[in-house]
Amino acid sequence: MRISYVELPVKDVAAARDFYAGAFGWSLTDFGPDYAATTTGDVDLGLNGSEDHPIPCVLPIVEVKADLEGALDRVVAAGGTITVPVFAFPGGRRFHFRDPAGNDMGVFIVEQEAAG
Template structure:
């Protein structure tokens, strides 16, 4: 079953954001690159995206699915517009879409 399981925040400088959330809420982060850190193991995890090549400009809600290609087809059939085609990242693949109301969300599958 598809579920919201990840929220990604755009940040400038992963370390200051990571340190803030660790101090404010006691969250532990894993650094996946110099520009990306995330909590792991929560019901809904938080990613801090300071990436240049896969940068986001607003909060990005991510839906986890079992079959990425099937989800892509369903999103398109329902009227969603693919704004970032499927791409791989360490541990999985995802795409971003715009819903009919203009909201941009991501859909991902873990493969690691």
């Protein structure tokens, strides 16, 4: 497992997308009106303007290849606090947690059937 995604809170997804495209030449894909992301397969950047699942700060996200619920159980057993329960998004599912030091992070799994 590794951090494979960093999500930024934004008010205006289109303006943020245009900024990163102009500043760094990044290509971002729109996933609806309130989300855009790079899709390089390396450490990708997401721009979160969602009112349903807003984030308060920069959110590093760890990718797991299998067993999202097992990862959630391990986070809790290690002393983490779940701040957003498991939810589906186009292409997968994820949850957010706060570690004992107060840092917010997320964990996701790719599941194409979750997109429907």
